[in-house]
Amino acid sequence: MAVVVTEQSIAEWAPNEKALLDAKSLLRKGALKKLAKNDDGTLAFGHCDGSGSSPYAVSVDLATGADKPTVRCTCPSRLFPCKHGLALLLAYAQKGALFPVEEPPKDLVQKREKQAAQKAAAAEKKPAAAAPRVNKTAQAKKAKEQSDALDTLETFLVDLVAGGLGGLSGKSIEAIEHQAKRMADADMKRTAGVLTRLASYVSGEWLGDEDDDDAPGVRDVARGLGEAQEARIAFTLTQLYTTVRRGKKALEGKFVEEGTTQSEADAQLESILGKAWRLPELREAGYWVKNRKFLELAHERSDDEITEFATAIGFLVDLDDGSVVCEVTSLPFHTLPFTKLRASRMGTLEIAEAALYPGDLVNRRVRWDEKVEGVVRERPREAADYEAVHRHGKPLDPVLRAMRNQLKNPLHPLDAVFLVAAKKFGDVGGELVLEDEAGMRLVLRNMNDGRLPSTDALRHAAAAFGPGTLAVRLHYDLLKRAIYGDPLALFVGDEHLRLRA
Amino acid sequence: MAKDTLKQLDRDVDRWLFAGAQIARTDPNLAAARDTLAPLAARAPALGKVTEQVEKLQNATGKAAASELLALASLMAQVRGAQATPALPEASGDLTPLPPARKIGTPLTPTELNTLVGALTNAPDARQRSRVIRDYAMSDRGAARDLRILPLVIPALSDGTIAEVVVQYLVPALGEAIVPSLQRHLDLEKGRALDVRVLRAIARIEGAKATDLLREAIEKGVPDIRAAAIAELGRIDPLAAEPIAIVLAEKDRSKDVRVAAVHALAGAPSDQTLDVLLRAFGGTAEMRSAAESSLAASKHPRANERIIALFTPELRDLGHFRIKKATTKEEKDAAAKEQKAHTNQVEYLVDLVDLLTARGTDEGANLVLETFRGHKVKEVRDAAARALLRIGFPGAWEELMPSLYDAPEATKDEFVRGVIALDPAKAYDRLARFFETGALAQKNGADLATRILARIQNHFEEYEENEDGTPGNGESAEAIQVIRKDERWVDLAVAMLVNKNLRMPALVLLANANTPKALGDALSISREEGLSSEEALLVFAYLGKQRDPRLLHAFLRLLEPLRGGYDYGRACNIMTAYDDPALAPMLRSWLDAKQKRKRLARAEATPFEECLRFLERARTPASAED
Known part of the structure; x- marks a missing residue:
């Protein structure tokens, strides 16, 4: 199975902008020479003029069994792929069909065989997906630590509320941060994250307030909390309290008896008690799907300055059942110079098997083992894929019902992505409004003030292409106490108009 | 009723979290909510739960009240979620249709979009902004035709760093989709720098369709707008621009507009235009400069004849200015006036000589050659020599040569550039004579040869591209290819290594040409005593690109003339790139010896x-694999 090479995918593989620009420049200068491919077109090779005394031998192997090609070049660059490799990829994407067929150099064939042999050996060595061994003593110790941490957190929350949040001080922020550390130590990282965020709301850092206090290391409460800030603080506190209550019950194993679904109970093991699911565990627990086709609706990257994590989320629609799932990659800031977040998926994904994380969320997380050959294939999109997207577009009423269902759980996020069949778009009092077949309306408004509001892009797209199926993130505004739509992408016929920057 | 009460209770709970649990439990709103909800509890179990929790809060004291308040908040969050409704538009009424727009897709991937948006908005991590914008705008797949970047175009046009590349490349790539937005922001009467760019952008996209707008701009706009409008009109439709430009060139009150109008007449064919241009050539320096470029490009059948006719017998016979004795103020004023007029005439002649050579006709060039040979005024003769050298005029080499050796540096450089531009393939045949022993022995002979080698080596250097795709080293792409292929230049540089004056530019050329031909000579140089550190580094750079076992010893020899951290750093970079493990013990031993003597x-x-x-x-x- 050969990797599909497009100009877009090359842009994703490039280590940085300059390498890509230099590659294009090499292509324009005609630096690539003696270009050829093997008989099945999975190996392209040639020479590229560079600053060395002789041209570099550069090649691209597309039959890697993964979603990226193997690029080889004899240049001394430490970038991977180097500009010469990228130039060859660009040449192949543009004129690969015209490359003459030649016998590849022997060393390339040998390298290819060696790589295949290494993969086969690695696959053989890989132990069968055995269930993890349970260390009961360690488990009990961890449960005790978590229970203690939750007790402390509960006492802390009660103390905060007893005096009222209006009396928060710089010391309170320190205390919140201390609690966050305590939760992180007890392996409840998500709760630690919520506490860190609470500290930032209280100090005003969330709004970009700079602390101009002379004393280093001491943060103070933001002067005059705004309504939006207060709403967030109150909601975060509620989330923390709910976390304490449910966390304690989870530690006692009392989830299912309370009417919570098994799926949600398992999800809360992750969200509250910090359980890190491994793929074999998910398979064993039945959170597993097979032979699915996904099409990416939207791809977002967000940088959380508070937790110092960068996250890429691809919202994918399951072309068979219409559910919208998300593919998540999250990396700490400090690793970003060395590795890249998952890129956008421009084709249709055919997944042989994947884990679908538990939970009653609208957008469940999907994950597969990229290292297993044949698990994922990305092919060019077809008309039938777009037809399926339109078929899965729903009117507003069922969409809102699903949204309410998610909102009922205070631990769930306040937003979810849906596919909505729009009958028309228009303005009401300067606001962009979607109307469905039944005449029901949704006000479209961006969740955050980004550089490029997607509502502006939607105005243009809808005016030019007409209504269609809208991938929209419904979000509950805590201040307005109402649901708004944040447009992500518009599908009109075979057009996929991505609206987010 | 219950819904309203729940909504109010929900907001009250948030308020109480800030006010404190003690205030919450005694708040009259809490009791009122309980009274309203309690009767409904039997019909709606959810309301029963809320009522029960409200009562728990009312009855709790101390920290227990805080705990109950938190439980109530958690319960209300669930109720709030279950009752969430979509927001209503702030106004009521029917949907107003969206204003029509042109179809334009979203071909950029998130990574590409992020890069382009960064370049347009000067994001903190944005690099090579102009190059990125040009690259996307020129992409074969029309990557820049993305509706998401439309809102960024106007702000980008206000950003001086990238405005020109946006006008020239991005805006035409976006095409008509951006026109409505450009038109909305155009204010002809204000005429800010942004408006000028917007007008040019519209003209570039709409071409002939923008003619009416350009006419309106000429009529209503401020000088900058009028100048831009006539320039664009002249580019789009020279015939339509001609009558307007003729009027503007002579009658507009702004000098910039007159100059732009003269430029706009470059492609106009009428007799009237030729008259206007010739008159402009006789005007101020700026008008003459504009007229010179328009006349140089004029296709009028009588243009050559009329331009040559400007070279009147009076100008041909113009002599030096003779200073007359002046004693009275009137006499002094008259003498100063006369001198000024003479200076103007000389300047006029200098420009005329340039124009005649720029026309590129034999008749014009011969007239300039004649001027070089026989004109009485030295400045005019020099200008004629410069003009002929600039175009690499081959008709009078021997005559021009002495002038060349004595010519100013800029003229020498222009001459070399002109010869290469004239025909890169023949550049060697024309310039090699300057490297002959006799030529080098001439006064300034070595200087001229150095300049030639420096210019030629520029063609061998690795270069980045400019925004418009041309080589960033200032040479033409064609000349670079031809010069690089001409092996005689490399041979010449090898031969020049023995000449101490020319060794450095020759080494630079050889290092850039990456040729093994000079390996033996470079190794010999490395053995020379008294090498300067600059020479040593150049030999280092050349050898670093070759492969030969003898080089390792040469590297160590070349370290001796080097001084200071900077020189050592450069040498080490070359040795690192050379990456020969056999070098390590030798270098280690050299370093140990140096350090023993405490020399580093x-x-x-x-x-x-x-x-x-x-x-x-x-x-x-x-490690063999990339």
Whole structure:
């Protein structure tokens, strides 16, 4: 199975902008020479003029069994792929069909065989997906630590509320941060994250307030909390309290008896008690799907300055059942110079098997083992894929019902992505409004003030292409106490108009 | 009723979290909510739960009240979620249709979009902004035709760093989709720098369709707008622009507009235009400069004849200015006036000579040659020589040569550039004579040869591209290819290594040409005593690109003339790139010997330590792969 090479995918593989620009420049200068491919077109090779005394031998192997090609070049660059490799990829994407067929150099064939042999050996060595061994003593110790941490957190929350949040001080922020550390130590990282965020709301850092206090290391409460800030603080506190209550019950194993679904109970093991699911565990627990086709609706990257994590989320629609799932990659800031977040998926994904994380969320997380050959294939999109997207577009009423269902759980996020069949778009009092077949309306408004509001892009797209199926993130505004739509992408016929920057 | 009460209770709970649990439990709103909800509890179990929790809060004291308030908040969050409704538009009424727009897709991937948006908005991590914008705008797949970047175009047009590349490349790539937005922001009467760019952008997209707008701009706009409008009109439709430009060139009150109008007449064919241009050529320096470029490009059948006719017998016979004795003020004023008029005439002649050569006709060039040979005024003769040298005029080499050796530096450079531009393939035949022994022995002979070699080596250098795709080193792409292929230049540089004056530019050329031809000579130079550190580094750079076992010893020899951390750093970079493990023990021993004699400061030793760490690293077979 050969990797599909497009100009877009090359842009994703490039280590940085300059390498890509230099590659294009090499292509324009005609630096690539003696270009050829093997008989099945999975190996392209040639020479590229560079600053060395002789041209570099550069090649691209597309039959890697993964979603990226193997690029080889004899240049001394430490970038991977180097500009010469990228130039060859660009040449192949543009004129690969015209490359003459030649016998590849022997060393390339040998390298290819060696790589295949290494993969086969690695696959053989890989132990069968055995269930993890349970260390009961360690488990009990961890449960005790978590229970203690939750007790402390509960006492802390009660103390905060007893005096009222209006009396928060710089010391309170320190205390919140201390609690966050305590939760992180007890392996409840998500709760630690919520506490860190609470500290930032209280100090005003969330709004970009700079602390101009002379004393280093001491943060103070933001002067005059705004309504939006207060709403967030109150909601975060509620989330923390709910976390304490449910966390304690989870530690006692009392989830299912309370009417919570098994799926949600398992999800809360992750969200509250910090359980890190491994793929074999998910398979064993039945959170597993097979032979699915996904099409990416939207791809977002967000940088959380508070937790110092960068996250890429691809919202994918399951072309068979219409559910919208998300593919998540999250990396700490400090690793970003060395590795890249998952890129956008421009084709249709055919997944042989994947884990679908538990939970009653609208957008469940999907994950597969990229290292297993044949698990994922990305092919060019077809008309039938777009037809399926339109078929899965729903009117507003069922969409809102699903949204309410998610909102009922205070631990769930306040937003979810849906596919909505729009009958028309228009303005009401300067606001962009979607109307469905039944005449029901949704006000479209961006969740955050980004550089490029997607509502502006939607105005243009809808005016030019007409209504269609809208991938929209419904979000509950805590201040307005109402649901708004944040447009992500518009599908009109075979057009996929991505609206987010 | 219940819904309203729940909504109010929900907001009250948030308020109480800030006010404190003690205030909450005694708040009259809490009791009122309980009273309203309690009767409904039997019908709606959810309301029963809320009522029950409200009562718990009312009855609790101390910290228990806080705990109950938190429980109530958690319950209300669930109720709030279950009752959430979509927001209503702030106004009521029917949907107003969206204003029509042109179809334009979203071909950019998130990574590409992020890069382009960064370049347009000067994001903190944005690099090479103009190059990125041009690259996307020129992409074969029309990557820049993305509706998401439309809102960024106007702000980008206000950003002086990238405005020109946006007008020239991005805006035409976006096409008509951006026109409505440009038109909305155009204010002809204000005429800010942004408006000028917007007008040019519209003209570039709409071409002939923008003619009416350009006419309106000429009529209503401020001078900058009028100048831009006539320039664009002249580019789009020279015939339509002609009558307007003729009027503007002579009657507009703004000098910038008159100059732009003269430029706009470059492609106009009428007799009237030729008259206007010739009159403009006789005007102020700026008008003459504009007229010179328009006349140089004029296709009028009588243009040559009329331009040659400007060279009147009076100008041909113009002599030096003779200073007359002046005693009275009137006499002095008259003499100053006369001198000024003479200076103007000389300047006029200098420009005329340039124009005649720029026309590129034999008749014009011969007239300039005649001027060079016989004009009485030295400035005019020099200008004629410069003009002929600039175009590499081959008709009078021997005559021009002495002028060339004595010519100013800029003229020498222009001459070399002109010869290469005239025909890069023949550049060697024309310029090699300056490297003959006799020529080098001439006064300034070595200087001229150095300039030629420096210019030629520029063609061998690795270069980045400009925004418009041309080589960033200022040479033409065609000349670069031809010169690089002409092996005689490399041979000449090898031959010049023996000449101490020309060795440095020759080494630079050879290092850039990456040729093994000079290996033997370079090794010999490395053995020479008394090499300067600059020479040593150039030999280092040349040898670093070759492969030969003898080089390792040469590297060590070349380290001796070097001084200071900077020189050592450069040498170490070359040795690191050379990456020969056999060099490591030799370099280690050299370094140890130096340090024993305490000849290296810490900063000087650091590059060697780093280089050695790299050379002495564990080498595995895998390192062969990129």
